[in-house]
Amino acid sequence: MKGTERPFTGEYDDFYEGGTYICRRCNAELYKSDDKFDAHCGWPAFDQELPDAVNHLPDPDGYRTEIECANCGGHLGHVFFGEGFTPTGARHCVNSLSMKFVPSDEEQS
DSSP states (O other): OOOOOOTTOSTTTTOOOSEEEEETTTOOEEEEGGGEEOOSSSSOEESOOOTTOEEEEEOTTSSSEEEEETTTOOEEEEEEESOOSSTTOEEEEEOGGGEEEEEHHHHTO
16 A cells, blocks of 8 residues: 655654665665755655665656655655755655664664
């Protein structure tokens, strides 16, 4: 089932520790904390994904671009382009419920 959590309610919206965000369903790495920024949109926002980690699909609404885990197909949220928040011009709005955070000190284990 695909859905969106309410804005400003997710555990990672206002969270800025160093580490990696992984898919909650399959544990595939998705995003690095260095690529996270505060877009004031109510969801964790990233300006790029890890290579080959995220699929971009036309959303059924015909306007947005859905993002899903490239490994398992789990729904992550939506990506918007050309907004100018960062040099990449992309804003990945990701549901906190679709990810888990792994702190930098645990990545080396």
